[in-house]
Amino acid sequence: MKKILVVDDQPSVRELLAEFLEGEKYSVKVALDGYDALRKIEKSSFDVVITDIRMPGMNGIEFVSELRERNIKTKIITMSGESSCSPELRIEEINNLDSDIFLEKPFDLQNLLKTIEHLLLESK
Numbered sequence: 001m002k003k004i005l006v007v008d009d010q011p012s013v014r015e016l017l018a019e020f021l022e023g024e025k026y027s028v029k030v031a032l033d034g035y036d037a038l039r040k041i042e043k044s045s046f047d048v049v050i051t052d053i054r055m056p057g058m059n060g061i062e063f064v065s066e067l068r069e070r071n072i073k074t075k076i077i078t079m080s081g082e083s084s085c086s087p088e089l090r091i092e093e094i095n096n097l098d099s100d101i102f103l104e105k106p107f108d109l110q111n112l113l114k115t116i117e118h119l120l121l122e123s124k
Contacts, residue, residue, distance in 0.1 A: 002120060003027045003044070007037040007051035007063065008079075013105075017050065020109050026116075034058025038066060046074050047123070048116055051099075053080040068098045075119040077112075081105025 004026050006017045014030040021028045029044070031037035033055045041049075049067070053060035060078055067076065076099040101115055 001025065001027045002047040003029070004116070005029050005031060005037060005040060005046040005049045007031045007034065007049065007055070007060070009033055009052065009055040013052070017112075020112075021116075024113060032057075034060065034063030034066065037063055041067070041072060041074075048075045048077065048119060050077045050079065050112075053078055064099050075100050075123060077101045077103060077115060077119070079103045079105055079107070 004021055006014055006021070006028060007030075008014050008017070009032055014032075018028045018030050029040055029046070031040055034051075035058045037049070037051065038058075040046075051060045051063055058066070060080070064076055064078060067074065078099040079102070081104060100119055103112065103115070
């Protein structure tokens with residue numbers, strides 16, 4: 001069974017994604033922020049990490065950078081729905097990310113599923 005880590009500071013997002021992905025037969029763990037996610041990754045490996053960009057503590061950009069610095073080989077999906085920042089800032093942030101895919105919230109869950117399946121096929 002493929003393992004997915006969902007990282008988001010919003011409980012409703014974590015719960016929705018975990019419930020949906022578990023229903024699709026994935027093993028899912030959740031984390032509150034980048035620090036919590038790193039602790040979980042130190043204990044177990046994951047095939048895919050889905051992380052929000054805007055979180056308190058260690059945000060998604062710092063988290064992805066840390067994963068890449070540690071040479072952790074996992075597929076990374078970043079997501080953000082922060083509409084309060086300028087479009088220029090968001091484009092700069094997205095371009096500086098070293099993730100595999102960026103999804104803008106809200107996104108269709110079936111699209112997320114197809115994205116995960118595509119990333120898993122790439123890693124074979």
